Amino acid sequence: MSNTISGEEAYLLGCLFGRGSIEAAKTKNYYLIFRIPFREYSPVAVEMIKVLQNEPKGLTANEILEIPKVKVHQVTNVGLLLNKLRRWHPPRKFVKKPLLKKEKDRWKINDLKLANEFLKWQQIYLERETVGIKDYVLKHLRETTTFLATSPDYSEEISEFGIVNHIIKCEITPHTFETLKSKYGLEEGDIYRYARIPKTIFDFPKEALEEFVRGLADTIATIDVWHIPRVQFSIINDNYGLPVDLCSILQKRLKIPVYYIGWAGKYAKRGGRDHLVKVWTVHFDEPLFSRPLFYNNRKEEEFLHHLAVAKEKLTSLRKKPAWLAPCPLYRKKRGYMKTCVQYGYKQLPKGLIEFTSEAEN
Numbered sequence: 001m002s003n004t005i006s007g008e009e010a011y012l013l014g015c016l017f018g019r020g021s022i023e024a025a026k027t028k029n030y031y032l033i034f035r036i037p038f039r040e041y042s043p044v045a046v047e048m049i050k051v052l053q054n055e056p057k058g059l060t061a062n063e064i065l066e067i068p069k070v071k072v073h074q075v076t077n078v079g080l081l082l083n084k085l086r087r088w089h090p091p092r093k094f095v096k097k098p099l100l101k102k103e104k105d106r107w108k109i110n111d112l113k114l115a116n117e118f119l120k121w122q123q124i125y126l127e128r129e130t131v132g133i134k135d136y137v138l139k140h141l142r143e144t145t146t147f148l149a150t151s152p153d154y155s156e157e158i159s160e161f162g163i164v165n166h167i168i169k170c171e172i173t174p175h176t177f178e179t180l181k182s183k184y185g186l187e188e189g190d191i192y193r194y195a196r197i198p199k200t201i202f203d204f205p206k207e208a209l210e211e212f213v214r215g216l217a218d219t220i221a222t223i224d225v226w227h228i229p230r231v232q233f234s235i236i237n238d239n240y241g242l243p244v245d246l247c248s249i250l251q252k253r254l255k256i257p258v259y260y261i262g263w264a265g266k267y268a269k270r271g272g273r274d275h276l277v278k279v280w281t282v283h284f285d286e287p288l289f290s291r292p293l294f295y296n297n298r299k300e301e302e303f304l305h306h307l308a309v310a311k312e313k314l315t316s317l318r319k320k321p322a323w324l325a326p327c328p329l330y331r332k333k334r335g336y337m338k339t340c341v342q343y344g345y346k347q348l349p350k351g352l353i354e355f356t357s358e359a360e361n
Helices: 007-019 043-053 061-065 068-072 078-086 112-145 174-184 206-220 241-253 297-315 336-342 354-360
Strands: 020-024 030-037 100-103 106-109 150-158 164-172 221-224 230-235 260-262 275-280
Touching (some): 030 174, 030 206, 043 068, 043 078, 043 106, 061 068, 061 078, 078 100, 206 230, 230 241, 241 275
Antiparallel strands (some): 020 030, 030 164, 230 275, 260 275
């Protein structure tokens, strides 16, 4: 096992596998491009709610696509964004009715008070995430990239789903590109869309693997507040191999149990939903994983809050729940295992051996 990998390089690789790309520059050099998404804040969603507040008769999806801020950012999957808004609720607060409603083909504000609260929280998220990303993640990423790249530039973009991405762009030499290619199998293009995690990374020492996971966490992890809070890694639905690879690193190398992988195809056959690798927050606690999980200070504070909540809930239980055990579990909801096996998952108990033959057929 190699011990020459630096923590900085491991973190950078985590960011690349999370939401990174490699592009050819106009010169002989190349660019590394990292995307750090605003998960809660969406200027497109804010504009949609503001417009709908002034349209009591509502708007169709096509009319919403014509809203200037929606149109200028080329948001195409407006249905996904509207359904997400319909289900919105303030953090840790139950709501009696949805924010939006759909009557025939027209979308309307269903609760004006809730709409105003949504706008208030969006401003809070903007301020928090700007501090978290600019003061911690981008600073750390800039320091990380200095050993292999020059002149890092910062910008922002909005994806087709209305998510704001902070972009950091670093120029690298052909020699550095060839090193990334030979050591890690990285090619030009969107790495997060196609890459599998190579054996070189699997063989990192524990400290470097934790840095790799932190790079992934800062770019693609969020907290899923359900029963006992979970950390979930959102992997683009083009890439069916990466969730299995991440699961293997967590369970085999770091001994961190994975709850399960929520595969996108089961829920959105047209590709509107990421694959979700779900891990209980308590399994990212010491001694299994050294703190922090996030270099984004705001996300780390949120994680620590939910970790404390999870510990308190588990302490109140008489016995340790069976679902805290590593995946795969023998449960009624096992269909996802077929996809896991298809993409190379090997950790199968005897009770699930039938999936092996099904995946091969």
